[in-house]
Amino acid sequence: MLSTKHKIIQNFDKRAETYRTAAEVQAHVAAQLAQRLESIHPQSVLEIGCGTGLLTQHLIQLFPESSLLITDVAPSMLDQCEQSVSSHSSIDFVLMDGEQLALNKQYELITSSMTLHWFMDLQRSCIDITNQLERGGEFIFSILGENSFKEWRMMCQQFNLPVATPIFPADHLLETMLPNVTLEVETYQQTYSSAYAFLSSLKQIGAIAPRMRYLPLPSGQLRQVLRQFNSEITISYEVIYGKYRRL
Numbered sequence: 001m002l003s004t005k006h007k008i009i010q011n012f013d014k015r016a017e018t019y020r021t022a023a024e025v026q027a028h029v030a031a032q033l034a035q036r037l038e039s040i041h042p043q044s045v046l047e048i049g050c051g052t053g054l055l056t057q058h059l060i061q062l063f064p065e066s067s068l069l070i071t072d073v074a075p076s077m078l079d080q081c082e083q084s085v086s087s088h089s090s091i092d093f094v095l096m097d098g099e100q101l102a103l104n105k106q107y108e109l110i111t112s113s114m115t116l117h118w119f120m121d122l123q124r125s126c127i128d129i130t131n132q133l134e135r136g137g138e139f140i141f142s143i144l145g146e147n148s149f150k151e152w153r154m155m156c157q158q159f160n161l162p163v164a165t166p167i168f169p170a171d172h173l174l175e176t177m178l179p180n181v182t183l184e185v186e187t188y189q190q191t192y193s194s195a196y197a198f199l200s201s202l203k204q205i206g207a208i209a210p211r212m213r214y215l216p217l218p219s220g221q222l223r224q225v226l227r228q229f230n231s232e233i234t235i236s237y238e239v240i241y242g243k244y245r246r247l
Contacts, residue, residue: 004120005120008118009073009074011206011207012051012073012074012076012077012205012206012207013074013075013076013077013206014076014206015203015204015205015206016052016074016076016077016079016080016206017076017080018204018205019051019052019077019080019204019205019206020052020054020080020084021204022201022204022205023051023052023054023205024190025114025188025190025237026051026054026113026114026205027054028188029113029114029142029188029237029239030054030055030058030113030114030142031058032142032186032239032241033055033058033111033113033140033141033142033241034055034058034059034062036140036241036243037058037059037062037109037111037140038062040109040138041063042063042066042107042108042109042137042138043065043066043067043108044066044067044069044105044106044107044108044109044134045059045063045066045067045068045069045107045108045109045110045111046069046071046103046107046109046110046111046132047059047068047069047070047071047110047111047112048071048098048101048110048111048112048115048116048129049071049072049073049098049112049113049114049115049116049118050070050071050072050077050078050081050093051072051077051080051081051113051114051115052077052080052081052084053070053080053081053082053084053085054113055111055113056068056070056081056085057084057085057086059111060085060086060088060091064088064089065089065090066090067090067091068088068090068091068092069091069092069094069103069107070082070091070092070093070094071093071094071095071096071098072095072096073095073096073097073098074206075095078093078094078095081093098112098115098116098119098125098129099119099120099121099124099125099128101128101129101132103132106132106133106134106137107132107133107134107137108133108134108136108137108138109137109138109139109140110129110132110133110137110138110139110140111139111140111141112141112142113141113142114142114143114144115143116141116143117143117144117166117168117169118166122169122177123177126177126178127177130178130244130246133246134246135246135247136245136246136247137245137246138243138244138245138246139178139242139243139244139245139246140241140242140243140244141241141242142239142240142241142242143168143169143174143239143240143242144168144237144238144239144240145168145169145170145171145185145238145239145240146167146168146169146170146238147168147187147236147238148165148168148236148237148238148239149165149235149236149237150236151233151234151235151236152165152195152198152235153165155195155225155228155229156225159224159225159228161225168238169240171183171185171240174240174242178242178244180244180245180247181242181243181244182242182243182244183240183241183242183243184240184241184242185238185239185240185241186238186239186240186241187236187237187238187239188236188237188239189234189235189236189237190234190235190237191232191233191234191235192232192233192234192235193232194226194229194230194231194232194233195225195226195229195230195233196226196230198233198235199226
């Protein structure tokens with residue numbers, strides 16, 4: 001039986017070709033994160049979890065003279081990213097797990113957009129990531145927070161059904177993991193034609209691995225929920241933007 005981590009990797013790898021067209025929220029967050037990078041001028045940049053390149057394309061524009069290492073754990077995602085972004089004077093694409101960094105240097109900037117909430121051990125990973133920063137280097141990231149998908153959770157609770165979506169971290173936990181981190185929280189809302197359309201959008205980007213120890217719903221119960229919410233719905237994404245500097 002596949003572990004939760006391997007299911008996550010497998011799901012994203014399968015959806016590399018449909019990811020970009022369905023990733024409206026991810027594209028918005030990547031653009032917002034890029035704005036938070038405009039005032040810095042790192043010579044070396046590491047991106048963790050590039051996906052199909054939504055943030056990578058911004059990094060190439062922002063840092064045309066910097067050395068870029070672009071990584072992802074899903075081979076097809078990394079291939080899509082390499083094929084979709086424009087050329088750069090110094091850029092490498094490497095298949096690498098952000099939770100098991102295998103690096104021979106430190107970086108002035110490490111950045112990641114909408115990836116960290118998929119990590120199995122976020123606290124340990126934050127330590128490992130920040131250890132890869134040069135002194136004065138920055139870790140600037142976006143991650144989904146605990147209030148994401150609250151409308152879907154309420155739908156499931158209405159029918160006394162378990163919620164499959166991952167447990168996202170609270171901002172105060174991130175402050176514990178990354179002392180002196182600066183956080184900004186955005187509530188981004190996306191409207192879908194129905195609950196089914198919302199779930200389909202998650203499937204198209206590969207974001208369908210359930211939380212640990214979740215038992216899948218019988219298809220009849222899921223259809224019951226979807227029939228009750230067959231009209232337009234708005235889903236909230238709590239996006240946390242973080243900035244940490246290594247002293």
